[in-house]
Amino acid sequence: ELAAAERLRLFNAADRPADTAAAQMLMGSVAGRFAFVPPFMPGKRLAVTTLSNLHIYTQKGSRRFRAEFVEDRSAYEHSYLRNEGYALGNGFLYAAVDEAAITLVKK
Numbered sequence: 235e236l237a238a239a240e241r242l243r244l245f246n247a248a249d250r251p252a253d254t255a256a257a258q259m260l261m262g263s264v265a266g267r268f269a270f271v272p273p274f275m276p277g278k279r280l281a282v283t284t285l286s287n288l289h290i291y292t293q294k295g296s297r298r299f300r301a302e303f304v305e306d307r308s309a310y311e312h313s314y315l316r317n318e319g320y321a322l323g324n325g326f327l328y329a330a331v332d333e334a335a336i337t338l339v340k341k
Contacts, residue, residue: 268285270285278333278336279330279331279333280330280331280336281328281329281330281331282328282329282330283322283327283328283329284327286323287322287323287324287327287328288320288322288323289320289321289322289323290318290319290320290321291318291319291320291321292316292317292318293316293317293318293319296315296316296317297314297315297316298313298314298315298316299312299313299314299315300312300313
């Protein structure tokens with residue numbers, strides 16, 4: 235939610251192609267550092283660590299892949315389901331903000 239809200243604000247404010255390009259480049263960094271939004275990270279969570287310290291674990295035997303053409307909807311559908319969890323290699327190389335302290339306000 236945080237990343238999406240900031241992207242929306244930047245793109246709505248961009249009225250020239252150069253502004254749009256700058257907004258796209260800006261969203262790849264925070265305070266001049268590389269920024270990455272992992273998939274399925276809770277919406278208002280803000281955590282800071284090094285990329286090498288962030289570990290993503292997938293439970294053995296939990297991966298399910300399905301791909302098929304569904305005649306009823308005339309559509310090709312696919313899904314990739316798995317049980318995943320995030321972990322830190324070094325718990326002291328981490329900072330976070332309490333989600334309860336963050337409020338997204340529409341202007």
